[in-house]
Amino acid sequence: MSTAIDPVEVQGLVAAEVERQLKAFRADVEKELGELRERTVDNRATLVVFSGDLDKILAGFVIATGAAAAGLETSMFFTFWGLAALRKKGAPSAPKNLMERMFAMMTPSSTESLGTSRMNFFGMGAIMLRKMMKDKQIASLEELMQIARELEVKMIACTMSMDAMGVGKEELMEGLEYGGVATYMADAASSRVTLFI
Amino acid sequence: MSTAIDPVEVQGLVAAEVERQLKAFRADVEKELGELRERTVDNRATLVVFSGDLDKILAGFVIATGAAAAGLETSMFFTFWGLAALRKKGAPSAPKNLMERMFAMMTPSSTESLGTSRMNFFGMGAIMLRKMMKDKQIASLEELMQIARELEVKMIACTMSMDAMGVGKEELMEGLEYGGVATYMADAASSRVTLFI
Amino acid sequence: MSTAIDPVEVQGLVAAEVERQLKAFRADVEKELGELRERTVDNRATLVVFSGDLDKILAGFVIATGAAAAGLETSMFFTFWGLAALRKKGAPSAPKNLMERMFAMMTPSSTESLGTSRMNFFGMGAIMLRKMMKDKQIASLEELMQIARELEVKMIACTMSMDAMGVGKEELMEGLEYGGVATYMADAASSRVTLFI
Numbered sequence: 001m002s003t004a005i006d007p008v009e010v011q012g013l014v015a016a017e018v019e020r021q022l023k024a025f026r027a028d029v030e031k032e033l034g035e036l037r038e039r040t041v042d043n044r045a046t047l048v049v050f051s052g053d054l055d056k057i058l059a060g061f062v063i064a065t066g067a068a069a070a071g072l073e074t075s076m077f078f079t080f081w082g083l084a085a086l087r088k089k090g091a092p093s094a095p096k097n098l099m100e101r102m103f104a105m106m107t108p109s110s111t112e113s114l115g116t117s118r119m120n121f122f123g124m125g126a127i128m129l130r131k132m133m134k135d136k137q138i139a140s141l142e143e144l145m146q147i148a149r150e151l152e153v154k155m156i157a158c159t160m161s162m163d164a165m166g167v168g169k170e171e172l173m174e175g176l177e178y179g180g181v182a183t184y185m186a187d188a189a190s191s192r193v194t195l196f197i
Numbered sequence: 198m199s200t201a202i203d204p205v206e207v208q209g210l211v212a213a214e215v216e217r218q219l220k221a222f223r224a225d226v227e228k229e230l231g232e233l234r235e236r237t238v239d240n241r242a243t244l245v246v247f248s249g250d251l252d253k254i255l256a257g258f259v260i261a262t263g264a265a266a267a268g269l270e271t272s273m274f275f276t277f278w279g280l281a282a283l284r285k286k287g288a289p290s291a292p293k294n295l296m297e298r299m300f301a302m303m304t305p306s307s308t309e310s311l312g313t314s315r316m317n318f319f320g321m322g323a324i325m326l327r328k329m330m331k332d333k334q335i336a337s338l339e340e341l342m343q344i345a346r347e348l349e350v351k352m353i354a355c356t357m358s359m360d361a362m363g364v365g366k367e368e369l370m371e372g373l374e375y376g377g378v379a380t381y382m383a384d385a386a387s388s389r390v391t392l393f394i
Numbered sequence: 395m396s397t398a399i400d401p402v403e404v405q406g407l408v409a410a411e412v413e414r415q416l417k418a419f420r421a422d423v424e425k426e427l428g429e430l431r432e433r434t435v436d437n438r439a440t441l442v443v444f445s446g447d448l449d450k451i452l453a454g455f456v457i458a459t460g461a462a463a464a465g466l467e468t469s470m471f472f473t474f475w476g477l478a479a480l481r482k483k484g485a486p487s488a489p490k491n492l493m494e495r496m497f498a499m500m501t502p503s504s505t506e507s508l509g510t511s512r513m514n515f516f517g518m519g520a521i522m523l524r525k526m527m528k529d530k531q532i533a534s535l536e537e538l539m540q541i542a543r544e545l546e547v548k549m550i551a552c553t554m555s556m557d558a559m560g561v562g563k564e565e566l567m568e569g570l571e572y573g574g575v576a577t578y579m580a581d582a583a584s585s586r587v588t589l590f591i
Contacts, residue, residue, distance in 0.1 A: 066575030181263030
């Protein structure tokens with residue numbers, strides 16, 4: 001049996017039914033979107049700087065500032081020999097045991113003493129490289145580090161390496177963050193660009 | 198002429214109309230979701246270990262175990278000098294021709310003989326590094342490899358390198374996978390983190 | 395008071411309501427799809443070739459051709475010592491100042507003079523490596539470069555490095571592209587695989 005109904009009532013009926021039927025579809029789409037969301041990346045670049053060679057550290061900062069300039073949130077994780085890039089010039093050394101002293105002797109005491117990966121010849125390679133860059137008006141390491149800071153490149157010192165090599169916070173520059181591999185991985189896992197330098 | 202309508206009839210009407218309108222939309226969304234799906238990444242990290250230096254191999258295992266601990270499916274592809282990290286201690290050598298023997302002489306015979314990328318001084322760098330890590334209770338390479346196995350990090354030996362350097366499977370550890378660049382690329386192409394060490 | 399309504403009118407009502415509800419939903423989905431789209435990657439691999447060592451450059455070309463063969467758009471960005479891989483054999487040198495001449499003296503003049511990262515011994519390492527690869531019928535560097543070209547691997551020479559090292563275009567191979575870190579980053583930021591070699 002059919003009864004007459006109010007148009008408003010019809011509209012309500014229709015709206016409710018449309019909503020009910022859409023609900024399942026919406027749930028499907030949300031689920032798929034959610035799954036995709038977990039497989040996306042952030043606008044981020046993450047560099048491990050392992051090397052203590054001037055040329056490689058320079059390359060690291062050129063890439064990091066380039067990434068930041070291109071709009072990527074950029075972080076550099078300095079580990080092992082790479083820690084040398086973060087040494088404060090003329091900083092007091094943390095008290096060191098014999099092994100740590102030997103390591104310290106063999107690693108540069110500030111960015112200005114970094115050697116190159118090739119043709120080191122008692123620092124000649126680095127002096128030449130620095131002179132050529134100056135002649136060509138290419139930014140020096142110290143200038144690049146300054147630019148990196150201005151572009152808010154995050155610089156993280158690896159605490160495990162600091163511990164292993166007996167390097168204290170007072171020996172490193174200001175404005176650093178500190179962390180281990182979990183800190184690095186948290187950034188790296190959502191990065192567009194991940195490099196090991 | 199207007200007649201009264203049955204709510205059931207309304208329901209049928211709605212169902213048919215929703216279906217009709219959704220059909221095109223659903224197809225659009227599915228297409229776009231499909232296109233996006235092809236541009237996503239998996240929760241995966243893939244490392245090429247090219248270097249045969251103890252310090253770099255250590256860094257590789259620290260990162261690989263860190264990635265696996267962070268929930269990423271992690272694989273390490275050992276190629277070139279990196280194969281040295283997979284040498285079984287005291288394994289019989291595969292029969293080698295003169296070139297292969299010369300190469301074998303110049304590469305370490307197990308992880309315990311790996312040198313460092315800096316300050317090698319007849320192995321002093323590696324001995325110091327190992328001693329410092331022990332003093333600081335940082336996991337040794339052998340311990341890290343054990344952790345990597347427990348975290349199901351996939352370790353792949355590069356068959357092209359094995360062939361080029363005359364290294365046989367009997368000279369390498371148990372539990373490895375074997376493959377070439379296509380094997381590596383299959384993992385790398387869907388990885389969040391890709392590093393060359 | 396209720397009045398009877400026309401079935402056609404009901405149909406119109408239903409169609410309008412479905413459309414209204416779908417419209418909002420469609421806008422939501424489009425927004426979310428758009429957000430996701432900005433967080434996806436392209437089928438692309440991007441390699442920085444920083445090293446001038448034969449073994450590392452070989453590894454770079456093996457990976458690059460592997461990536462291209464796997465269907466990834468692949469580009470190699472040659473910077474610093476890596477520029478040596480692009481030297482044209484017997485090319486006239488650009489006029490160089492003293493510093494540039496010293497650099498030129500210490501870097502190989504073509505791919506055929508590249509040394510290895512280990513065991514260089516006045517080129518012995520490279521000669522051995524080349525001989526072993528030939529014996530095993532593994533593609534030589536020159537063959538790999540040829541394959542890379544056939545697979546349309548994009549080879550980019552870093553203009554900043556060329557400038558710093560005083561290397562002119564006439565000293566490099568044909569068919570290269572030229573660019574700086576911004577060029578590199580444009581490719582890298584949408585790549586599935588990013589490596590620093």
